[in-house]
Every structure is written in structure tokens, then in C-alpha cells.
Amino acid sequence: MARRDASELAHRLAREAEAVCRKYLSNGRRVGRYWIVGDVHNTPGRSMYVRLFGPESGKGAAGRWTDGATGERGDLLDVIRESLGLIDFRDVADEARRFLSLPRPEPDPQCKTYTIPAPTGSPEAARRLVAASHTIHGTLVETYLRHRSIDDLHDVGALRYHPRCYHRPDDGPTQIWPAMIASVTDLGGLITGAHRTWLDPSGLGKAPLETSRKAMGSLLGNAVRFGPHGDVMAAGEGIETMLSLRMALPGLSLMAALSAAHLSAILFPDTLRRLYIARDIDAAGDGAMTTLTARAAAAGIETIPLSPRLGDFNEDLVAFGLNDLRALVRPQVTPGDAERFLLAGPSGRL
Known part of the structure; x- marks a missing residue:
């Protein structure tokens, strides 16, 4: 309210x-x-x-x-x-x-409902972009993620690297920048969209653009996925946020919805029984968590919120380090899940 x-x-x-x-x-x-x-x-x-x-x-x-x-x-x-x-x-x-004897108010549009913007580009164009991209091994994407303190890069086949990705601003000429390309997939694994993060050529941050991230294709209900579907998973907004959470719980499968609006509408795998919701600490993140929790409850899925100290889990990882992040996250998950996913670790490397 x-x-x-x-x-x-x-x-x-x-x-x-x-x-x-x-x-x-x-x-x-x-x-x-x-x-x-x-x-x-x-x-x-x-x-x-x-x-x-x-x-x-x-x-x-x-x-x-x-x-x-x-x-x-x-x-x-x-x-x-x-x-x-x-x-x-x-x-x-x-x-x-x-x-x-007052009526219930209309939902606050800033907190409880979301306008989901239509991404530009078709699913077919998104699939072509992913196909034209390369594995991230030894590229600026690895450099960028490690600079964000993310060095556990197992099961990240959803991430690709494009060395010359077009960036079309609202006004001005088209530019070419290296980019991290993320595949957005449906529950069956079909690529429906792509998310681009344009990178500075140094790999130490995003490109100096007014809008350094854009999505294309069909995003509603879909996600960037890390790890297989399971009975316990985690969902959140950003790619870096979710990969940071996996640094603390390396065996946990993740879904990155890319925005608060899309997080509230994410679709659930049939296998899912418990969903951890990685919160972003802002009004949109709170609203998305409320909506997603209600949808999950209606589907018989238990939800447990995970809260960072700062704005999101990547900010925590960069600011405080991995040991502090593990100490923050572990008490927020069930003891069985903490043991299961902390000890599972990567089964292989990309």
C-alpha cells in the first residue's frame, strides 16, 4: 500500500x-x-x-x-x-x-501490476543471432563475468558471445559492439528470444551506451535457464543476479526472467515443487515477488524468498565476497536444500 x-x-x-x-x-x-x-x-x-x-x-x-x-x-x-x-x-x-465500510482500492499500478513491453525482433531473428554467436570460453563474456566476481561458469550454455553485435539507438547511427548473448527458452527448450548485453572492449563493464541491454523475441513466460528442470529451482530477474546466487548454491538450477515484469509471469516446469525467489530490493521487485508467490501457491508450489543485503545478489557478491554471500544465503534456504545444493557443485565444465 x-x-x-x-x-x-x-x-x-x-x-x-x-x-x-x-x-x-x-x-x-x-x-x-x-x-x-x-x-x-x-x-x-x-x-x-x-x-x-x-x-x-x-x-x-x-x-x-x-x-x-x-x-x-x-x-x-x-x-x-x-x-x-x-x-x-x-x-x-x-x-x-x-x-x-470502505471498498478495496484498485491495485497500485506501480507495485502490483506490470506493463510488459513488447521486445523488438521476432523469435526467428533471435534464433539467428544465437546461432551466429560463439561459446563464451576465453572471450570478453568470461572477462566481464569474472569482473563481476562470477567465476563458476558451469552449465552456462545459454550464454554466448558475439564480437560484432549491432546496437541501434532510438536516434543516431547504428553502432557495433561486442556483446553477451543470452538464449531465452520456453519450457521445452525452444529458443524464443535473446537478450543482449553490450560490453566495453576491455571486458571490465558494459558498453558506454544509454541502453546497454535489450531483449528481442518472445519473452513472456520464458527465461534464460541454467541447469535442468528439477523439483527445487530458483527464479529472479537478472543474469548476473542468478549466477551470483549459484556461486553460493552451485547445484541449484536457475531461471533468469530478465525483468520484474517477466518474473511475475514466468511459467513453472511440471517438475517444480519448491521455488526460491531471488528478490531485487526495489518496489518492482517486491511487486513481482508478490504476484509470483500467488501464482505459485495456486499451482501447489511452495515459494521461499531470498533477500540480498544490497540491491541484488551480484551487488552483494562484488561488495562482500563469496564467503559472506554463502553466510547470507544459507540460513534462508531449507537445511536439506542447503546441504543438497551447496555440496552438489558443478558436474562438469562448459
Whole structure:
């Protein structure tokens, strides 16, 4: 929920402060301009007091409460959450709307729905580009990935190298740069699209272009895949993000959806029973995780989020190193999966 929506709910509840207290703090009682109760969990007593009257905001505002015993403070949304033992703020907001007889809001387009841009180029053009590319062994792609602290390059047949890949900007002449080419495939292994990351000729970063990454072909539901389908897999947005996660869990098969929009729509292999979702820490990443979790639950698939310390797992790997990344990831996966995928390691080299 947007912050302004939460603030509006709190203001509406404050206008009905006494009614809120009678429902959710029923073990208390009104004393003058206050509602007195033991604590925010609706325990009998006199430690906590809620202001029933006052301005809509600022010092002494209606609906604000203080617990004299603990020093805790809050508003009536906190009262609903704590008195009912709710965890997810969405549930708190839904309960507040039920109390206020308000309709559910339309989904926030910035957080809950996604516009999936149509990539340029056909699947046939994508297949031709992949066919014209080479193995990454000994190329700038290896240099680039190692510069990003990714040196476990087993099962990366989805990645190719093109030494002279066209880049067509929105305005200006067509340019030629070396590029990392990633094959996007469907569940049957058919190439449906390609993703291009243009590289600086040094291999130490991306090309100095306004847009250094572009996709082509059919991406919706499909992914860049590392490793075979299995009962346990991980999905996330970026190629470097997912390869960084595999540095910590080298036996885990991965799906890189290439964007938050496409991550939310990724299709599940029939074999899949548990899906780890590698989060990107931003609003789009949170929204994609919510949508993907709901879709997986409807398909009977367990989901477990994996959270980096910084923006994504490649940022963590570069900033803190592999040992720290393993220490961060291992407690977030089940003990059985940690043992299974940490010890599995590569079965061969590309």
C-alpha cells in the first residue's frame, strides 16, 4: 500500500476513535477524553491511553496512543494490527476498510501490476543471432563475468558471445559492439528470444551506451535457464543476479526472467515443487515477488524468498565476497536444500 493510503486510513480511523477502541480494545474503558486499557494487545489495565479527540495531525492528535509502561506509541492502525495479531500490513488495511465500510482500492499500478513491453525482433531473428554467436570460453563474456566476481561458469550454455553485435539507438547511427548473448527458452527448450548485453572492449563493464541491454523475441513466460528442470529451482530477474546466487548454491538450477515484469509471469516446469525467489530490493521487485508467490501457491508450489543485503545478489557478491554471500544465503534456504545444493557443485565444465 502507498504511504498516502495508509495515512488516509489512519485519519479515517481517528475520526471514529472511540468506536475503534470499543471494538479492538474492548477490555478498556473511556475516561474523559481518553480510552484507557492495559496495552495495545487489549490486555486489561490502565497503562495505555488513546486520545479520542484532538486535531487530525500533530501533537495530541485523535487516534494517537501512548503506553506509559513501555513508552510505545502509535496510531489506530497499530491497534488493529497488534490486537488481532496480524503480520502483513495488507491484512491490517483490509481489516480497517471492513471496519470503515470502505471498498478495496484498485491495485497500485506501480507495485502490483506490470506493463510488459513488447521486445523488438521476432523469435526467428533471435534464433539467428544465437546461432551466429560463439561459446563464451576465453572471450570478453568470461572477462566481464569474472569482473563481476562470477567465476563458476558451469552449465552456462545459454550464454554466448558475439564480437560484432549491432546496437541501434532510438536516434543516431547504428553502432557495433561486442556483446553477451543470452538464449531465452520456453519450457521445452525452444529458443524464443535473446537478450543482449553490450560490453566495453576491455571486458571490465558494459558498453558506454544509454541502453546497454535489450531483449528481442518472445519473452513472456520464458527465461534464460541454467541447469535442468528439477523439483527445487530458483527464479529472479537478472543474469548476473542468478549466477551470483549459484556461486553460493552451485547445484541449484536457475531461471533468469530478465525483468520484474517477466518474473511475475514466468511459467513453472511440471517438475517444480519448491521455488526460491531471488528478490531485487526495489518496489518492482517486491511487486513481482508478490504476484509470483500467488501464482505459485495456486499451482501447489511452495515459494521461499531470498533477500540480498544490497540491491541484488551480484551487488552483494562484488561488495562482500563469496564467503559472506554463502553466510547470507544459507540460513534462508531449507537445511536439506542447503546441504543438497551447496555440496552438489558443478558436474562438469562448459
